[in-house]
Amino acid sequence: MNEEIFPPPSQLEADNIPQYSVSEISGSIKRVLEGAFGRIRVRGEITEFKKYSSGHMYFSLKDEGGKIAAVIWRGVASRLKLTPENGLEVVATGKISSYGERSSYQLMVDMLDYAGEGAILARIERLRLKLAEEGIFDEAHKRPLPFLPNVIGVITSLQGAVLHDIQITLARRFSRHLIIWPVAVQGAGAAEQIAAAVEGFNIMAEKEAIPRVDLLIVARGGGSLEDLMAFNDEAVVRAVAASHIPVISAVGHETDTTLIDFVADRRAPTPTAAAEIAVPIYTDLLADLTQKQARLMGGIGKTLQQAHLRLSRMESALPDLPAILQGFRMRLDDRSHRLGLALPILIERKKTQLERSGKELIGSFQGIERNRHKVFLLHARLEGAMQGCLQLAERKYQRCSLAPSLLQMVLRHSQARLQTASSVLEATSPLAVLSRGYVAVKNISGKMVVAAKGIRAGAKLILVFADGKKTVTVQKDPAKNAQQNLEL
Known part of the structure; x- marks a missing residue:
């Protein structure tokens, strides 16, 4: 078709x-x-x-x-x-x-x-949520601002009134040394310049030849959302978060909010307000110091007055020291006089005691000499008695001595009697009986059991054999139980 x-x-x-x-x-x-x-x-x-x-x-x-x-x-x-x-x-x-x-x-x-503010805001919100998940905006990372910084670093553009406003405000409140790092605050490359300035100030703080920057101010004037996008850049936010120097953000007007405001240690609504936050007013500090000085001097004067009053009261409460010293002096003189009198008397008394002890010691020596003589006499008499006893014992032994043949006959007769007694003892010994198969029964207390009557089932007995002992438990008599069953 x-x-x-x-x-x-x-x-x-x-x-x-x-x-x-x-x-x-x-x-x-x-x-x-x-x-x-x-x-x-x-x-x-x-x-x-x-x-x-x-x-x-x-x-x-x-x-x-x-x-x-x-x-x-x-x-x-x-x-x-x-x-x-x-x-x-x-x-x-x-x-x-x-x-x-x-x-x-x-x-x-x-x-x-x-493509319009909606797209910009959506991009900023995505970046804000991403950084918030990392914890960059947490309050724990915020650093306190110095009370009176010596050197302040300012990151802003040289064009416009921002830098002039900061300088005028600082000069009016409390003049400080400024280090200015000029950057582009909008357009191509602005974010890179701002991030590099923050990092540069931190590197400068580590060098001794350059004055240490105590505080940073990142500022720019108002503008559209697109004009402020450099301060919503991730590189700038991360540079401020990594800064060791406290940072004040002063971007745009009071109604403008950028991501750098979330990460900065302090947010100022305007650059002028940032300078006011950075330093106190010199005249206010001077007036406050003057007031505190006056209060301090008044407090010191009052404290001294109270101390003098307490000292006067304590002085009046103290005793009369000269009178006390005079009393102790008199007591010392009296003790000295009494000591001078007592010392010769004490020496004389000790001398008398020493002489008496010497006489007693001489008497003791004489008594010892007499006792020594008595001991010598007793020793001589004891030796004579011992000689007599020995002679008497020797004569008695000589009369009792036997001939060797008679002594051997007596010894054999005694040995035969000993063997006969040993045989009789062995025949009548319980061990000899036990060795022929007999058993001696004792209760648990060690007493001999000679009859079965009275022994209950379950009682413990000790069986004594010729070579040892065994403990047994008495059980019921099976024959007796069987007989009882037949009777039933």
């Missing part, structure tokens, strides 16, 4: 169709695209983003109905206001061109902008 409506062309008609080369077709399409569209703006969401080592960036812009390839050349990338990333909704400005070798077309971007 289709062949009938659109019949195939004849060979003549086919020969009349113009013929082009591939390069000619690609060039024609490129000229048509570039001529028809020229410079355009395209809104869409960035996807498939890739950045190569050459510096070129390739990505796609998509919406609900389509997708278009895009490229940002290296020379353009350094001038962009924002850093492309997947999921970011942007408005890309550039021109359409084709790539003949692949029969494709792409948008060559030379400018990128956020």
Whole structure:
């Protein structure tokens, strides 16, 4: 049916169709695209983003109905206001061109902008939630501000009234030494400059040759949400979080809020308020010191007065020291006089006692000599008595001595009697009886058991054998139980 409506062309008609080369077709399409569209703006969401080592960036812009390839050349990338990333909704400005070798077309971007405040706020909120999960905004990381910093570092632009307002406020309140680090506060490269300034001040604080910065103020004036995006950059937020120096953020007006406000140690609504937070008022400090000095002097005077009063009271309560000393002096003189009288008497008394003891000692020596003489006499009499006894015993022994043959006969007779007594003893010994198979029975108390009557079942008995003892338990008599059962 289709062949009938659109019949195939004849060979003549086919020969009349113009013929082009591939390069000619690609060039024609490129000229048509570039001529028809020229410079355009395209809104869409960035996807498939890739950045190569050459510096070129390739990505796609998509919406609900389509997708278009895009490229940002290296020379353009350094001038962009924002850093492309997947999921970011942007408005890309550039021109359409084709790539003949692949029969494709792409948008060559030379400018990128956020696609409205909604997209910017969504991006900021995603970054805020990400950093909040890491704990960067926690109050535990906040550092206290110094009461009176000697050196204050200011990170801001040299253009505008921000720096002038800070300088005027500090000069009016309490003049301090300022170190200014000029940066771009909006546009391409602003975030990198601000982060580098914060890190630079921290490096300066570690060098002894440079005055140590005690406080940092990051400030800029008001502006649109896009103008303040440098202070919502992740690199800036992380640099402030890693700073060892306390940081005051003063970005925009009082109603403006950026991510740096969450991570800074103190947020000021305006740059002027930041300078007011940084230092106290000199005149107020002077007046406060004067008041405290007056109160201190009054307190010291009152304390001294009270001390003098207590000292006077204690002095009046003390006894009369000269009278006390006079009394002790008199007592000392009396004791000295009495000691002078008593010492000779004491010496005379000790001398008398010594003489008496000497006489008693002489008498003791004489008594010892008399006793020694008595002992000598008793010793002589004792030796004579012992000699007499020995002579008497020797004569008695000589009378009682026996002949050897008679002594041997007496010894044999005694030995025979001993053997006879030993045989009788062995025959009547209980051990000899036990060795013939008998057993001696004792109760648990060690008493001999001579009758079975009275022994109850379960009682413990000790059986004494010839070679040892055994403990047994009495059981019921089986024969007696059987007889009782028959009787029943």
